[in-house]
Amino acid sequence: MQILTAPLPLPSARPWRLRRFANDLGLTIVFCSWAAVLIQLAVGDPQHLYQQMVYSNCIGLIAMLILDGVRLLFVPHLVSGRRWLLPYALLLIITAPVAHYCGIVIGGTILGEGWTPLSKYPNANQFYMILFTLCAIAFMSLIFVNRERVERLKVDRLEARARAEAIERQALQAQLRLLQAQIEPHMLFNTLANLQGLIAIDPERASTMLDHLISFLRATLSVSRAETTQLGQEFAAIEAYLGLMAVRMGERLRYRCMLPDALRAARLPTMLLQPLVENAIIHGLEPHVDGGEIVVEAALDAGRLLIKVSDTGLGLGDQDAHGRSAKGGGVGVATTRERLQALYGADARLDLVPGQPRGAVALLTLPLESA
């Protein structure tokens, strides 16, 4: 089933590189501003805080551009692994003077203070600042990596949960399918009893009935292997079932199955239709003294598959003389609705309405899927 195996929408599908870069950028600006404050307090020159801020941010942003650029482009999943430690340390050592020099050049230009030509770089004072820059960007990298690790863990957990849920859902589907494919022992033994009788009375009809039984069993028992089936096959299985029931119930059961040739190849989940037909028999016609007719028809309705199972039996609300509701607890209907919900969401529905003048009508609407 296509729907079941579709990839799950996970958070990691977003453009994570861009997002991470933006995050790091913000963090860098905050970090550099704090560094500037720290430096000015240490130097004891708070009047020039603005200038220091400009320099700090210029240096920091350039360092970040280099580091994040290398990281995000070449080692997207660097988070773990000691083998990246040495190359990264080297990168830091190279980045520190480069970022520092470029930073003071750009900062100087912005502030109009002029800048040190490369030939006089670095002087003793600047050497300490390079060291400071090295410490600062190393610290910054540590924060980045840590943040990423935490995020990664979160995503992993979400993914694991989504996967577990998907597996659970599939298991539930399989379970519901099997539940609906159960052959009622009562039905089977009654059918065998009829066969036993027919062999003596009318061997030819017995043989036909055996054919029906084989088709019915094959369709019902193969359900655990396939998730979808063609409407043509499903109708064949239903006709086999109704054929069996018609032999058993004699004149009390009449039936018609109408399937347009164009819909023969339409796909639908297995064991979706048959329980509805069985319900019509078990709850509608079998307990009805006079029996009645069952009509199964498929049609195309505005691009959707519409399947109608109508019977002229006891009906939905009717109670017999002893207060039992003819439709029982509606377990079969509830299971079918649950399956539809899980398979198609709001795209499919099952309606159960009273028939006219009596009986019940089950209306199944599905998206049309062709093989």
Next chain:
Amino acid sequence: MTTALIAEDEPILAATLARTLQKLWPALQLAGTAPNGIKAVEQALELRPDILFLDIKMPGQTGLEAAEELAERWDGARPFPQVVFVTAYDDYAVQAFEHAAVDYVLKPVNEARLARTVERLRARVDARSGASTGAGADLDAGLATLVEQMRGLLQQVPAAGSGQAPHLDVIRAAVGNVIRMIPVQDVLFFQALDKYVNVATLDGDALIRLSLKELHAQLDAVQFCLIGRSCIVNMRHVASATRDDFGKLQLALRGRPEKLKVSPLFAHLFRQM
């Protein structure tokens, strides 16, 4: 001449059972076949067979319900038929049958097994025809057996079904536009009427829309007893129980003139201490 009636909704199964019986017991005459639980009772009352095969799962009503109704409506002028239940594989029913020692035949019919049943039935029918000259026993053997078996079955039902629902204290019944509040102690009896239950009190009747079985599950089982398929009586308001000429029990009530018939299945409730 021994006669049999087969109640079975599936024509081929009815024919098969008839054929097999014919083979095992050529002297047995088939009086008829009934296609559903309602016809089964009607035909049994009309044809008065010696043996009655009742399918459990039939339209109209089940074989068990048919047996219950027949026991209630049998007039006692002739001996009650020997009842044999027929069922397809069904876990619960078969277990219950075994437990209550009910006569039953499984579908598909096994000839050897049916032969044993036929033997037992023959012995009982013979014993009855020998003893029938001394009629006047208040319960004939066929009915006594059925009552015994059905009681065995009925006792198992509540254990399987009802939870411990709180007892009903007050019945809310509509009389015209008014809702009458009737304390259950004041109710003399409940009588099922189609889709309603009639609540009979000293100051008149009222209807409630509830099935008798649902109602019974909500009443104190010691004080309120089922005495048939359609009646629950409040034991505190029963004045006396009388047997009529056919050995059928009738209850007289304190404060109301009605006589209530007791099904043979519940006659044991009114035996002297």
